[in-house]
Amino acid sequence: MANFKENIKRINSSESISGRMPDYDAIVVGAGNAGSAAAITMASKGLNVLLVDRADPPGAKNLSGGVLWGNDLAEILPKWQTEAPLERFIDNKKIGFLTEKSSIVIDFKTEFFRDNKIAHSVLRAKFDPWMAKKAKEAGALVIPGITVESLAIEDRTVVGIKESGDTITANVVLLAEGVNPRLSIEAGLRKPLQDRELSVGVKEVIKLSAQKIEDRFNLTKESGMASEYIVGSLGNLNIGAFFYTNKESISLGIVSPMEELRRNGVTHTYDLIEKFKSHPSIAPLIEGGTTIEYGAHLIPEGGIDSVPQLYGNGYMLLGDAAGLAFSNGLVLQGMNYAIVSGIKAGEAVAEAKARNDFTAKSLAVYEQKLGSTYALKDLKTFKDIRKVTNNPKMYTVYPQLLEGILLETLWERGQPKKKTRDVIGEAASKLSVGKVKALTDLYGIYRRM
Amino acid sequence: MLKIAVMIKQVPDSQDITIDPVTKTLNRSQARNVVNPPDVNALEAALLLKDKEGGEITVITMGPPMADVALLECMGRGADKGILVTDRFFAGADTWPTSYTLASTADYLGGFDIIFCGEETTDSSTGHVGPGIAEFLGYQQATYVNKVEYEEPFFIAERDIEGATETLRIGKPAVVTITLNANAPRNPTLKKKIEAYKKGITIVANKDLKLDPACIGLKGSPTIVKDMKTVADPVKTPVKPGIEELDKVISVLVERGIVK
Structure with missing residues (x-):
């Protein structure tokens, strides 16, 4: 918190805005899964909410490389399975190793997954605008296409956001700004992420007809497959890879700890993804497909140790911005962690509003609530997992x-x-x-x- | 105080459009919708005029209900009002009924001192609609303009003609079409966008305009697409520069003192 104090930009008393009624109960920065979940939660409870996103449509710039687990989503959007733009429900999970010439895979296909259809592949450029639309329907004011410049801070309290010389005020600012949380870092609300806390994911979406996908992966019209690999064929690098089916495309990519890339120094991530794609057991699966999209994204994989202080006077950190992603070598999840943090933050703001107290002390309920869910519990349970996933022998x-x-x-x-x-x-x-x-x-x- | 209108169109972002290799048709299903780029310059020209002379800017578009975001975007940049002209009767219009419907909308809204349009749209490139609106309304017009000023009771319009600038003095009311990149458009601001989203837009349908259904939409469109041909990609003969060419390049660079 020392950093926070140093970074406080005091505003002249003549410009003081603490005296007047804030424009909103809450401002949410970022319409990803965390931000939209928070906005939906708060707006459904009748709070006056502003949700701002840099992309237009909101959330359209977001990217992920995983499967959406909808347990938490169902809490705020019970009809998500029929209404959301989903790709395929996953009833087939594969995990395995790739060596230069072989693949050793556990292929788990189960009726259990078919029964509740809780895991789905999604394309975030479609799914996130839908979630933002739901926030709008719940009553939040959703403004797309605006990049917030900085936080307005007064008397060690976050009082709003700034853009183009204007200040928009709120009782609480919920920072759901993603893995690279510029606003939070600049305001000293959290430390910049270090290499050892980050992985970099590089992803491609490869267009392939539904028929081909269903034939190649033994799927029905709606079912899908998701796989994760430890890639032992890329020299001495600790690389993981993912591969899953959408309706009419394949998403695949590699994930590498930032430190690994830095240590290696010469290997480019695009070479790694090319090598993964050309692996003898991967290449035939995407044969005839065309790459229609590519992207890269940082993943906060620092575990519980890199989760910052989650709240303070007038603010909360959510989702990736709070380092809430989970990896244990078998699974890599972030979206459900983002959603659960959004819901709990939203509930905490509603309770703080009932008390009319938005100080750190009042907002502490966010951490208590989150602490009682799997989100923080998982990160604590697996706090030493990097000792396993960073062991070069594993790869x-x-x-x-x-x-x-x-x-x-x-x-x-x-x-x-x-x-x-x-x-x-x-x-x-x-x-x-x-x-x-x-x-x-x-x-x-x-x-x- | 000038009464200003800006006519805009929502178009698919040309960056996202691909050509289907089999059918050779444009695939715009993946494309994001944006405000037609020269229309953004038209709006900026209107905003510059308003900054100087004062006035009220109404942004008008004809399109499907989802085009409302294009209007809100323009209001976020500083326009005062948004009018969405939408009705199934208007659907399928070519440039003739489009101009007619938009001109009728301008008339329905009480007319304007000046109407700004983009020079053409990126998705059909006719450049018809601006002049069409002027003709239906009987307004003065200047096309391919990059700057507009007001000297009561005239508008002074500057147009770039190759190698020179032509300055026109046109009477009020007028229609001007603005060229792409005529100016550097300002960005929307959060505060203005909030105001825009709170204020919302106004919908104008044919029950308001009361136009003869035979003169609007597909029925009112005289253009019939008879045929469409895909032009083959020009055959590219790659020139592989050899050592000789490289030597020439180097000698030119040395000659000009760029490298030593």
Whole structure:
């Protein structure tokens, strides 16, 4: 908070705006999943809400590389499954390793996923404008195409936002400005993110006919597949990859910790995604498709340690801006965390309004509420996960070890067969993996994941 | 105080338009809608005139209900009012009934001292509608203008003609069409956008204008598209510069003292 104090820009008393009624109960900056969820929550409770987004239509610049889990969304938009522009519901999850020549994948297809249809692939450029529209329908004033310049701060309290020389005031400003939260950082409300707290995702959307997608992935008209890989074929880089089906396109991409790219220094992310696309088990899946969109996005993967102070006098941080994304190597989620933070922030503002107190003390209820949900609990539970996901062996040696074992056990070479124990032992010694080290790592995964 | 109108159109963003490789038709389904770029220059020309002379700017568009955001965008930049001319009777209009309907709207709103239009739209490039409005209303007109000033009771319009500037003095009321990039349009501001979204826009339908259905929309459109041909991409013969050409380039650069 020391930083915050230093950064306070005092306004001359003649310009003081603290004396008059604020223009809004709450201003939400950013119409992503967090911002729109907050606006919907507050506007439904009758609060006077302004939601501002830089894109027009609102949210159209947003990007993600994952599946939307709708448990929280259902709380504020019960009809989301029929009304939202969704792509395919996911009933098939795959996780696996890629080595240079092989893919080792667990293919989990289940009727359980079909029953509640809670996971969907979405294209954010369509989905987010829809959510912003819902905020408008709930009664929020939604203004697209405006980039907020700075926060208005008076007496150590955020009192509004500034743009083109105008100040628009509110009791609370909800900062849902995304992974690169310029306003929050400039106002000293949070520290800039460090390399070690960030991953970079690079994504392509590849157009492919619905028929081809359904045939290639064994899907029905509405069902979809989502997969995540540990990519062991990209040199010594710790790279993850994702691949999922939309109605008439495939979304795929790679995710790499920022530190990895910095450490490597020479490899470009576009080379990595090209290599992933040309992997022998990926290339046939996208054959004949055309890339219609590409993008890149930072992902806050710092876990609980990089979650900043979530609230203060007159403000709250939401979603990516608060570092609320989850990764444990098996799953990478952000949208549901954003939505739940939006709902809890919105509820907290409504309660603060009932008390007519918007100080940090009053807004602390946001953190209490969020703390009782999976959002903060998950980040705490998996606080050491980076020790697993940052272990280079996970990306290089272990996929090869697995490959070696499978080659030996599932392949007929016309040679006498060996016991599994010996197969593992030989494969491990070939890769000079110590048995003790491997067991320690395995125990580490078991303990932290 | 001048009574100013700006006629705009919502068009698909040309950056987002692709050509279907099979049918060779324009695929605009993925395209985002924007205000026709020269119309933004027309609005800025109107705003500059208002800044200097005072007045009220009404932005008018004919289009589907979703075109309201284009009007709100213009109000965010400083226009005072937005009028959406929308009705199923107006649908399918070519440039003739479009000009007629918009001219009738201007008349219905009590006429204007000056009407600004963009020189043409990026999605059909006819340049008909501005002059069409002038003719239906019997206003003076100046086309391909880049700057407008007012010297009571005349408008002074500057047009770029190749290598020179032509200055016209035209009487009031007038229609001017403004060229693309004639000026640097101001951005919308949050405060003005908030005001715009709160104020909203006004809808004008044919029950207001009471135009003969035979003269508007598709029925009133004399243009019939007889045929459409796709022009093949010009064959590009790539020139691969060799060492000799490179030497020439270097010698020119050395000659001019750009490199040593």
